Amino acid sequence: MTETALPTHQFSSQFFAGARACIPVVISVAAYGLVWGVLARGAGLSALEVILMSGLVFAGSAQFVALDLWSQTPASLPIGPLILAALIVNLRYLLLTATLRPLYGPHEQLKGALTMAIVSDETWAMTIGEMSKGRGTAAFLLGGGVFAYVCWMATTVLGHTLGAIIDNPVRYGLDFAFTATFLALLLGMWKGKADLVPWLVAALAAIVSAKLIEGSWYILIGGLVGSFAGALSERVRHADQS
Amino acid sequence: MLTSPEALLAIFGMALVTFAIKAGGLLLATRLPRTGFAAAWLKHMPGAVMASLVAPALVTGSAAEAIAAAATALVFFVSRNLFAAMAVGVLTVYFARLALAA
Known part of the structure; x- marks a missing residue:
């Protein structure tokens, strides 16, 4: 797979094949987008801030975490923790996008790097699935990615608009929407018993540091300590087996 | 309220680190x-x-x-x-x- 530009008709057929293949996963992207948009209004983001964050950051988990840190008064906005949290939540993309390397020839590195901006977990998974069957092209990835990007933009803005209908969120129990959403997102990440140790350690570390340290550092502390414990426990288990 | 300089800084910072990681994974693929x-x-x-x-x-x-x-x-x-x-x-x-x- 080192050939350079595909003929135009082949590019467009791959592009649309990618978009079509991603329809099921984009439906879930749209649902997450709506929820995020509603919560973003509750957290105090303006419509412009929603458009900028969805359009420029385009990373669901990191955007959900950002809402928890967000502050309506600009002076108390935790800029450092927001950027650091995005960095930590998105570090996994190092591993994901590294596996897409075979899609790009040696002279296509710049094109490939720019395309990575529209890669998400969902479209990455679909493209890797194609690649494992011996298919999968850069155009396929781009088609799915652009489709997911457009849906994310549209549904987050729609959610933000719908959120205007709801006044005084606490009265309707909507303050709990954050916790409920994070809990459902967490449960959706469950891949097996290997997740138990990092999640429990993260929860404990977060509870303790939330009591001891002012502000939202508990999210980063729990995230780093918990994932470290997960890696440690995997090493211990592998050592047992050998 | 449209936005604030603080919010813009935070969003641009988040965007920059996210893109750097995504592009970095592809470019450093062989060394990760x-x-x-x-x-x-x-x-x-x-x-x-x-x-x-x-x-x-x-x-x-x-x-x-x-x-x-x-x-x-x-x-x-x-x-x-x-x-x-x-x-x-x-x-x-x-x-x-x-x-x-x-």
């Missing part, structure tokens, strides 16, 4: 650890961050929050639907607070 300790650490980060967000909110909440969290988890396991899970969680906390206050 695929297996082993560092790879496992990276892999567990999103779940650990999510768990850190949820846990303190649940332990500091009242019985209403605990009941609603159980309802949210149950609906998510049955439906695998984020929307439904969140809606049931919010409804449950609303009624549980009414019931517990009475």
